[in-house]
Each structure stands twice: as structure tokens, then as C-alpha cells.
């Protein structure tokens with residue numbers, strides 16, 4: 001007997017199958033479409049994600065400024081090592097992010113990487129519900145207010161295609177799936193880029209979930225970096 005926790009909520013009351021119900025098409029050919037989503041389950045997952053986002057945002061707030069600063073420094077150290085193991089250096093285009101709502105602040109590392117010759121970009125929501133645009137940033141760039149009041153480089157800053165992109169996570173799971181703020185922007189962006197960048201999630205270790213209940217649009221990241229270390233996605 002399993003106790004259903006809040007984290008299991010989307011699957012509550014649903015029957016699961018030991019194997020896919022693949023004979024359904026033989027009963028009614030119109031019935032089985034492997035690309036179709038179960039709208040009821042998608043709604044349940046969306047509701048669960050909203051609740052988890054609120055819980056995880058509170059968890060981050062509860063850390064306090066000093067706790068978050070300590071975590072940010074540890075994340076920056078692990079990230080720096082991971083980047084150097086991936087041969088990221090002079091000439092690489094790396095998309096960071098401008099921290100909002102208690103996200104780990106990696107701006108000191110972005111400055112250091114810039115000094116080392118890495119080209120830094122930041123994400124910009126230029127069109128709602130569309131892929132992100134990345135624009136060049138350097139220390140001293142005069143920022144403007146973008147969508148959701150997120151500071152972004154000005155409109156005339158050079159548009160870049162990143163080799164590496166950092167993605168701040170509210171939550172994450174052991175398969176390197178990310179839970180963000182709910183706009184779907186990173187998934188859309190990774191889906192749209194012809195050459196996929198190395199995608200690195202930035203998260204607190206405590207924000208790990210058993211699963212984010214990945215949906216067809218969710219794209220797993222390559223690495224997750226937390227204050228406790230680095231998780232690489234198993235390939236295959």
C-alpha cells in the first residue's frame with residue numbers, strides 16, 4: 001500500500017498499465033493515437049505544477065538572503081568547473097539569466113567569464129508564447145525592463161545564438177527535467193533552435209522532485225547544477 005503524497009497528486013485515481021493499451025486500436029481504429037494527450041491528465045499536471053511552483057518559491061524565500069547568497073556561490077563554483085570540463089572558454093556564447101524572485105545570482109561568474117573571453121547573452125521575451133531571443137550583455141550594459149519586468153539588454157544589443165544556456169529552475173527531477181515559472185519559454189526555445197545548445201539547469205538541491213510528470217512539450221536539460229554538485233542526464 002502506497003501513501004499518496006501531494007507530489008503524486010496528478011496520478012491519483014488513475015489506472016496505470018503494465019504495458020501500453022496498444023490493442024485499443026484493434027477494437028476501435030479511431031481510438032488510439034500515440035501523439036494525443038489525455039486532456040484531463042494534462043490539466044491535473046498543470047494544476048499540480050502551479051501548486052509546486054508556489055511551494056518551491058516559498059522554500060527559496062525561506063532560505064533568506066544569506067542562505068541564497070551562500071547557495072549562489074556554491075552553484076557558481078560547481079558551474080565553473082562543469083563549464084571548464086565541457087571546454088567552454090574564449091569564443092563560447094553562453095546565455096545566462098538576470099536573477100529574479102530569489103533565483104541563484106550568478107552575475108559575478110558571468111562577469112568573470114566575460115573577462116575570460118566568453119560572450120555572454122541574456123534571454124529576452126520579445127513575443128509572448130514564442131521562443132526566447134538572446135541578446136548580448138557585458139558588465140555595464142544599460143538594462144531595460146522587459147516582459148514580467150525582467151531586466152534585459154536593450155533592443156539594439158546584438159542577437160546571438162548560444163552554445164550553452166543556463167536555465168534557472170524552480171524545481172527539477174532526476175531525469176534532468178525542469179520546472180520553471182510556467183511560461184514554457186525554455187522548452188519552446190530548445191525546440192526551436194536548430195543546433196541545440198548545452199542546456200544547464202540551475203537549482204537548489206532541495207528543489208528536487210521525484211518527477212515533474214514530463215509532458216510531450218518538456219525537454220530535459222543536459223546538466224543540473226545545484227549547491228550540492230552536478231547531475232548529468234543519462235543518455236539513451
Ligand SMILES: Nc1nc2c(c(=O)[nH]1)N(C=O)[C@@H](CNc1ccc(C(=O)N[C@@H](CCC(=O)O)C(=O)O)cc1)CN2
Pocket residue numbers: 097098099100103123124125132147148150168180181182183184185186
Ligand atoms: N531570471 C529569469 N529570466 C528569464 C526566465 C527565468 O525563468 N528567469 N525565463 C524562463 O523561461 C524567461 C521568462 N519567463 C517567463 C515565464 C513566465 C512568465 C509569465 O508571464 N508567467 C505567468 C504564468 C504563465 C502561465 O501559467 O501560463 C504568471 O506568472 O503570471 C513570464 C516570463 C526569460 N527570462
Ligand SMILES: Nc1ncnc2c1ncn2[C@@H]1O[C@H](COP(=O)(O)OP(=O)(O)OP(=O)(O)O)[C@@H](O)[C@H]1O
Pocket residue numbers: 049178179180181182183184185186187188191217218
Ligand atoms: N514547444 C512548445 N510549443 C508550444 N507550447 C509549448 C511548448 N513548450 C511549452 N509550451 C506551453 O507552455 C506551457 C507551460 O509549460 P511548462 O509548464 O513546461 O513551463 P515551464 O517550463 O515551467 O516555464 P518557463 O520555461 O517559462 O520557466 C505548456 O502548458 C505548453 O502549453
